[in-house]
Amino acid sequence: MNELAISCNLESPQEQKSKIIINIYNDLKEKLVYKYMIGCNGTWSVLKDFTKNESVEWIPKNEGKYILMVQAKKLNGSKSFDYVSRMDYVIGKVEEKLITAVHMDKKKLKLGDKLNITVNTSKMPLMFRYWIKIKDEWEMIKDYCAENTLSWTVKSDGKCQILVECKNVDSKNKYDDFKIEEFQVLPLKEIRITDFKCLTGKILEDSELTFQVDAQYDIDRTILYKFFKISSNGQVQCVQNYSTKRTVSYVEHKSGEYKLLCMVKDMYSQNKFDDRAMLNFEVKKYSKIYIKSFITDINYPQLCGTKVTLKAETIGGRELLYRYIIYGKSSDDSGYTHSNSYVWESKAPGDYKITLMVKDKSFQGSYEAMEHLNYVIDERSDEPVKIEKVLMDKNDHVLINENINVEVEASGGVDLRYSFIIREKAAELYKINYCKNNHMKFIPKKEGNYELEVRVKDKYSKREYDCHSIINITVLSYIPAAIDYVLYPAREYYLVGDKISINCIVQNTRNVVMKYVLNINNHQVEETDFVSEKTYVFIPKYSGRYKVDIFAKNVKGTREFDCKKEVTIKVNEALPVTNTRITCDSADFICNKPVIFTAHSEGGKDVLYEFYIMEKGDWNLVQNYSKKNYYTFIPFEKDEYKVLVLSKSQYNKVFYEDYTIFSFKVN
Incomplete structure (x- = not known):
């Protein structure tokens, strides 16, 4: 706490060349030296360097708003100063009290809030100038104008002051009256990332990966999130720029080790980011391959010539290959095949060892999983027992x-x-x-x-x-939601203003809730909560690519969602320009006689036309794209001519949408 106090023998404001004594009151029980400084419009000057004197004389030469600052340090201290005190002082004559009050809509604000000021005066018209004091410096935010109101966005926290200067319209003074009001900008609650996780169960190549960030912050603030993907070779790619979306999804096409960096900040923060977190993850080509079971359809021993079906049940992988090797008196090798079963016909009695090898098609090695079983072929075996179903x-x-x-x-x-x-x-x-x-x-x-x-x-x-069969059963507390079909009008052309209704056909309808996220040109514009409604309706207001992400989950489900579908619809501003044609105001074409060609078309919106004329085998541009749909041409020689008209809607960025050519001969 600062225990130094400063005062002046004359109260502010004072006129130029007044003799002002700056006094220090030291209630501290220690010896100090003092440095006196004067600041005006961001410029500081030393009135007196460190001295034991507890007062100093100041004679201001110019009008202005000053800050008197005294720095104090211990006599043998190592710091540049140990204490500091400041006070405001105004030099200049105030002829009359023009400002009666300065009203602020609130005295305490948060970063990014708007400070709204209204100045009440004793008469009108007047001129007003506005200053803001931030960190001991006055900054002019609006020069003299006739407006007695100001709206200003606060950008830094702490105690601040606003100074309103006022003068008559014909006054030659810097100001005729002024008033200072204080307000406080509260610091934002510290933003902290509390959780950063991957919502995708299996992080695999060519599958959509979804990540989510949880952060702690003031609930009434707008928080922005930015995501960078960093590959193992150090390449950095921004997968989402600053947005209010705390969930990001993308498809990774190459396996390997990656990092995802999330930067989070308040929308009105001046920092590059307020907090950040890194998530390490590995993208695999496919799930690890496991052999759940490897059995035969009939138990041993069996007769020679019996057809034994080898059955494999596996999980993982992407495109699996199976190899069955029989070791014994009559060995056999299937080689790698796509089938998870193999029919082996025994040819000689004896003890056999059967080996199953499984690998993904992309794997370069011999196998990724292996299992064995023993089997006996006996000439004395009875008629085999088989499980058919x-x-x-x-x-x-x-x-x-x-x-x-x-x-x-x-x-x-x-x-x-x-x-x-x-x-x-x-x-x-x-x-x-x-x-x-x-x-x-x-x-x-x-x-x-x-x-x-x-x-x-x-x-x-x-x-x-004699034989056995194994079945795996998964038991759940609820049936995961499944979207069977997404139905919407099958149209070749959607226009702005069309009503687009998307219907979802789901199983277990009563217990399924849906969430719809609407994106326009890769920008999210609407996100619903999970609702029971299976129909989503929207009316596009402008052209672009509309994508609706549809999430479904069981009401008892604990996961973010059970199933996801997406629908992409291209919405056009208008129907394409078609049936472009040219009419002429004359049936006879004569030298030196003007003829008017008029273009017509169907469809489009605010259609533009561009005209070309072919003379002596060369095309010449005679009228650039415009809404003017006619062109006047005067042929000067007997020849064959052609008129080309290109047409397109004004909003369309293509070179043209339709065209037509009109040929004529001048006699």
Whole structure:
């Protein structure tokens, strides 16, 4: 806290050449030296350098608004000064009190707010000049004018002053009256990025990546976000310039390691940014490949010549290749194929080892995932038992507490028995031992990934099972929203003012909510909340490319969205210019006789025309594009002539939309 006080023997304002004594009151219990400085219109001069004297004499020579400043420092101090005090002082004669009051709409403002001032006076007309004091310097923001009001945007925080000078219209003085008012600009709440995350589950090449930033700030402020993508080789690309959108999406076409830099700032902040955060992520060509199961359709041992189907179930990858290698007395190798199944016909009895190799087509190595199983071919085997079908009454989505009915169709053997096992994370939850029933019912009580194993064997078989099949079941607490179709009028040409209605056909309609984001020429102009309405209607007010991003999610869903579609519609200002034609005011063409050619067309908006004339085989531009649709031509020689008219709408940037040619001969 500054405990130095300064005062003058004469109160402000005073006339030029007045003898003014500047006094210091030191209540501090320490020895100080003082430096006296005078400031006017941003220029400072030293009245007296550091001295022990607690007063100094000042005789001003010019009128003006002054700042008297005293810097004090300890006698043996190392700082340039330890204390500072200031006061305002005006030199100049005030002949009459013209300003009765200066009204401000508010005394406390935030950065970016408008300060609105109204000056009340005792008479009119008068001239007004306005100054703002910021950080000990006066800055003129409006020179003398007849307006007694001012609207000014505050750009820095702290205590500020506004000075209004006033004078009569015919006055030769710098001012005849003045008044100073104080106001305060409050600092903005510090903006802090609290979270920066990727909303996309799998960060893969050629798929849309969505990132979102959460920040802490005053809720009544407008915050802007800017995103830069930085590749591993240091290349920087701006993927979104400063915008109110805190979510950014783009498609990355090349795998590799990347960084995403987010810069956030208040709309009215003078800083380049108020906070920033970096997110590291890796874009992969495809999801990692896993072999979920590798089984045969019939259990061993089997007879020679039996056709055994090898079945592979995998996840990950983009375009998978499968290779099946059989090691034994009669080896076999399928080579890499796109099929996830392979039929092997055994040719010799014995013990076999079957290997499955899986890789993506783009992978250069031998394999990315591998699995093995053993198999026995026995000449003494009985007629094989096969599972023909496993029927389940549920499709892709199974909900908690819903019945799952499973039925098995099998062939072979003498008297078949069936067993069912339910597992979750390799732990056995439920089991039906072998019985004659080829069907079962299961009710899942919680979300998760379940595995159903169906086992079939002959009543007289001594094996654990003769054949089996595994089915993976995903159980959810809700059905994720799915947009089946997006319907909108199938028109070749949309015009400004047309009513465009977009209808979404979704499954589980009652439990699905939608959000619509409208972009015009890559600028977001409207974003709805999640609503139950499945129809979005808008009327374009100007031409451009309109894109509607449609998000759908189940009302019970916890993710940002379950499904996304987009519709892009090109809206034109008017119909294209067509059917351009030329008419003439005369049927006879004679030398030195003027003839008027008039252009007509259909469609377009504010159509412009450009005229060319062909003389002696050369085309000449005779009238540039304008709304003037006629041209007067005087032929001076007998010859064959042609008139070319180009036409286009005024708003259209193309060279032309339509044209026509008129030929005539001068006799």
